[in-house]
Amino acid sequence: MKMESRVFFLLICISSFMSAVKTQEAQVPNITDLTFKNTDFAMNLYRKISNYHDNNIFFSPLSVSTAFATLTLAARNSTRSQILSGLNLDTLEQTEQPELIPQLFQHLQGNITQDGALKLEQGTALFVDLHFQIEKAFSDQIKKYFEADIENVDFGKVDISKGTINKHVKKKTGEKVKEIVTTIEPLTQMMLINTIFFQGAWEKPFNPNNTENSRFYVDKYNIVQVPMMFSTDKFYIASDDELKVKVLRLPYLGGAAMLIVLPDANVDYTIIDDEINAKRFHSWITNMKKTKLEVYLPKFKMEQSYSMHKILSSLGIHDLFRDSANLKGMSQEPGLKVSKVLHKAVIDVDEKGTVAAAATSVSITGYSLPNTFNVNRPFFFFIYHEATNSLLFMGRVIDPTKN
Numbered sequence: 001m002k003m004e005s006r007v008f009f010l011l012i013c014i015s016s017f018m019s020a021v022k023t024q025e026a027q028v029p030n031i032t033d034l035t036f037k038n039t040d041f042a043m044n045l046y047r048k049i050s051n052y053h054d055n056n057i058f059f060s061p062l063s064v065s066t067a068f069a070t071l072t073l074a075a076r077n078s079t080r081s082q083i084l085s086g087l088n089l090d091t092l093e094q095t096e097q098p099e100l101i102p103q104l105f106q107h108l109q110g111n112i113t114q115d116g117a118l119k120l121e122q123g124t125a126l127f128v129d130l131h132f133q134i135e136k137a138f139s140d141q142i143k144k145y146f147e148a149d150i151e152n153v154d155f156g157k158v159d160i161s162k163g164t165i166n167k168h169v170k171k172k173t174g175e176k177v178k179e180i181v182t183t184i185e186p187l188t189q190m191m192l193i194n195t196i197f198f199q200g201a202w203e204k205p206f207n208p209n210n211t212e213n214s215r216f217y218v219d220k221y222n223i224v225q226v227p228m229m230f231s232t233d234k235f236y237i238a239s240d241d242e243l244k245v246k247v248l249r250l251p252y253l254g255g256a257a258m259l260i261v262l263p264d265a266n267v268d269y270t271i272i273d274d275e276i277n278a279k280r281f282h283s284w285i286t287n288m289k290k291t292k293l294e295v296y297l298p299k300f301k302m303e304q305s306y307s308m309h310k311i312l313s314s315l316g317i318h319d320l321f322r323d324s325a326n327l328k329g330m331s332q333e334p335g336l337k338v339s340k341v342l343h344k345a346v347i348d349v350d351e352k353g354t355v356a357a358a359a360t361s362v363s364i365t366g367y368s369l370p371n372t373f374n375v376n377r378p379f380f381f382f383i384y385h386e387a388t389n390s391l392l393f394m395g396r397v398i399d400p401t402k403n
Helices: 031-050 061-072 077-086 100-113 136-146 158-172 269-273 278-286 308-313
Strands: 002-013 057-059 120-129 149-153 190-201 212-217 223-240 245-251 256-263 289-298 300-307 338-349 371-374 379-385 390-397
Touching (some): 031 057, 031 061, 031 308, 031 390, 057 300, 061 120, 061 338, 223 278
Antiparallel strands (some): 002 338, 223 245
16 A cells, blocks of 8 residues: 655744743653654644544644744744644743754654655755845744755745745655645745655555455445455454444554554444543553454545634634734744644555565465454554654544545
8 A cells, every 4th residue: 555645834924023931840851752742743733633524534633733842942932832732832841941842843854764664754944035134043943843945935936936836845744735835915024834745554454356346335324336455364453432433543664653542333423523632642652452354444635724823713813813923933924823724634544555565475264254344434543653653644534435
């Protein structure tokens, strides 16, 4: 199976500043603390997104948190406090180490990509207007901790600057997204873009010859036909009897895995929304048992876009989007605020794997009949880095035929 996921994150900054320092003492945190907090932030963000509709959802919490961690280097006073609280990172804050959280993100990125086997590329780029004076300390820090590219553009020349930014995104996403910026506001002085690209091959790919159209029960009244992949093998699974879900782990080559969370038949998936958190997510991973299974998984594609500035406001990040924003670490020029946050994610799930993996054969003995894990109704999925338990992407599939 080959999974490709691209997330495009756009920030447009434009307006002013305030005060109210808030820091909380904490024990010296590590990457494990960061990934745990990021997972809870992901669940909070998911719940806010799900409040808007009952459709498919897909996003990268790592991309969102990384981009806003970048902004903590520029934000001051209540603006910074709100960002940290909204990201669920305020308890990791150390008064005497203001750069600790960016350092943790730096170490996390290094851990995820250290062996080079995992195809995960994350990038941050800052596009600054030719007439805008950015603080050197800020530009040095985002280069140091986030390996950010900084490029000058003339936002007064809308078509040229738009073309430059879209060209960057196109390159960073393997030319899968041709355009993310469609309009540029007249007062735009800066755009911060975070991209994340993931391409994974199943450790045990599905045989395309076994894929057949099958029923998927969207709800009691709607049934759709989907290409259903099939495999028989030994898989790691867990059962959460309290939540009434079953969990399946599908590993990728390179140290990542997809976790499929399937509610029991006749269980409303919306009830589960409020119960998923980092503690439960980690308990699923640590309590899995290997067993022989027949697995049925629908092929699906999704392309989702969100106006994150509206959603993040509901998580308590207010000042950043108002005239009261304090981004003096970025520039001493007055009037800076974030006017727009766009998040776009694309995913494609099918049977493909590497040539070597595709040659793996599976023998089935007649005396051991496998259980069945049939993903033929709405489900949740999580893509995570196994060594750090870092949640890279998450989503839910209500109707796999809808993009």
